[in-house]
Amino acid sequence: MKYVILGNGPAGVSALKAIREVDQAGDITVVSPETWRYYSKILLTHWIAGKVRFPDLFLVDEDFYEMNGAKTVFGAAATRIDPARKAVELSNRQRLGYDRLLLAMGSSPQVPDVRGIRLPGVHYLRTFDDAERIAQATSSARRAVVIGGGLVSLKTAEGLLARGLEVWVVVSSGRLLSQITAPEDAAAVLRIFKEAPGLHILLNCDVTRVEGRGRVERVLLSTGQRIECDIVVVGKGVTPNLLCTRGTGIATGRGVIVNDRMETSVPGIYAAGDLAEGFDIARGSAAVNALWSSAVWQGRVAGYNMAGRDVTYAGDVAMNSVTFRGGCIVALGKTRPADGDEVYTLTTRRSDDSDYARLVFRGSRLAGAVLIGRAVETAGVLRSLIARRSDVARIKGDLLRGRMSYPCMVKDVAGLCALVAS
Numbered sequence: 001m002k003y004v005i006l007g008n009g010p011a012g013v014s015a016l017k018a019i020r021e022v023d024q025a026g027d028i029t030v031v032s033p034e035t036w037r038y039y040s041k042i043l044l045t046h047w048i049a050g051k052v053r054f055p056d057l058f059l060v061d062e063d064f065y066e067m068n069g070a071k072t073v074f075g076a077a078a079t080r081i082d083p084a085r086k087a088v089e090l091s092n093r094q095r096l097g098y099d100r101l102l103l104a105m106g107s108s109p110q111v112p113d114v115r116g117i118r119l120p121g122v123h124y125l126r127t128f129d130d131a132e133r134i135a136q137a138t139s140s141a142r143r144a145v146v147i148g149g150g151l152v153s154l155k156t157a158e159g160l161l162a163r164g165l166e167v168w169v170v171v172s173s174g175r176l177l178s179q180i181t182a183p184e185d186a187a188a189v190l191r192i193f194k195e196a197p198g199l200h201i202l203l204n205c206d207v208t209r210v211e212g213r214g215r216v217e218r219v220l221l222s223t224g225q226r227i228e229c230d231i232v233v234v235g236k237g238v239t240p241n242l243l244c245t246r247g248t249g250i251a252t253g254r255g256v257i258v259n260d261r262m263e264t265s266v267p268g269i270y271a272a273g274d275l276a277e278g279f280d281i282a283r284g285s286a287a288v289n290a291l292w293s294s295a296v297w298q299g300r301v302a303g304y305n306m307a308g309r310d311v312t313y314a315g316d317v318a319m320n321s322v323t324f325r326g327g328c329i330v331a332l333g334k335t336r337p338a339d340g341d342e343v344y345t346l347t348t349r350r351s352d353d354s355d356y357a358r359l360v361f362r363g364s365r366l367a368g369a370v371l372i373g374r375a376v377e378t379a380g381v382l383r384s385l386i387a388r389r390s391d392v393a394r395i396k397g398d399l400l401r402g403r404m405s406y407p408c409m410v411k412d413v414a415g416l417c418a419l420v421a422s
């Protein structure tokens, strides 16, 4: 059996391991335009900050592919899939035949439509090469502008601050982390970032222009403000890499549409990770959840099925976390309530008000939560209640009194925060 895996991230590598578990003899080829072995994207901003050593970024040894009997084509991207001939064309003009193909090419950063956005000194953070360029730029830079107030932008801002830069985070929306929290969380979220020395958060404004002679020197904002800066990092979200699915008959929506075996609409072709629409338990529907854990799990399910073991993907619950200078925010499942959902906001009576939880219930089930401060200790338990679709009617009172351990006995967090329901 010939397997081709497009992508060397968590989805691709998990699939490779799963295939090998089932089929020790099959021919496996992993393709990636990057030349590095499998590494952690989650650690990239910590590496920029100088808190993680270069070798610690890597998640497998150098001989990993060889030990797993897999060939690699690194430094080349898939450019075209030909399902009729069961072949993939690569940017280096190679053509690979397959019996089973996995699409695990992840996503790419969105490029905002802003004049000057292509000037040298404007960066994106998706790969190790991107991180290296940013780290290099920080050695001579003093002032940075980060465009976007999402998870990657805020992590990047923390990395740049750790390098001693003064950082402006420019956010279109009126709040930070707007994709994973709700308007009512805005003040509690902002409190985590507000007092950081060297960090300026500018809400409700856009970068309208990037200027400089030959490279970035300043940005202009929709408010009329000008910020002199040496680098700009754009974090305005990502788009699934669907280019080579065009004209193939592979059904796509926001991402590649898959069934619970991670099969696409074209026989023999599977998809997993950031480019796939996997089942989201909290929403009760398919969604592109750009999460490391979903990519690992989906890749594994795809790999097993590609190799002939029948396994289904039960779905995942989105869990995003951001730590910033000792503060922590976790967003779980469905954080924006729909009609009929019940919402409870819990805050501490402590003067700094730093512990916060907002729980979203749908009927007798927990659907989502935003947790800040010591409330994040309960994230694992709450995630598991959402993932198992547990009937929480019996323990709802405990949850709302802050006894969010499962089943309210593992560890009593109520004493931590004299929580009050509002």
Ligand SMILES: Cc1cc2nc3c(=O)[nH]c(=O)nc-3n(C[C@H](O)[C@H](O)[C@H](O)COP(=O)(O)OP(=O)(O)OC[C@H]3O[C@@H](n4cnc5c(N)ncnc54)[C@H](O)[C@@H]3O)c2cc1C
Pocket (backbone or CB within 6 Å): 006, 007, 008, 009, 010, 011, 012, 031, 032, 033, 034, 041, 042, 043, 044, 045, 076, 077, 078, 079, 104, 105, 106, 107, 125, 126, 127, 152, 155, 241, 244, 272, 273, 274, 275, 289, 290, 291, 292, 293, 295, 319, 321
């Ligand atoms: C800075 C940063 C911080 C993050 N922090 C978190 C976090 O804290 N928690 C979390 O859950 N998630 C986090 N994420 C998101 C997480 O990294 C992704 O959800 C995850 O990597 C998706 O895995 P994937 O295998 O689908 O795609 P990727 O990891 O993006 O891997 C895609 C692979 O496909 C390759 N590829 C691209 N195009 C082609 C092509 N045409 N042909 C062949 N190969 C191709 C790429 O080179 C790469 O090897 C973070 C992401 C970034 C960038």
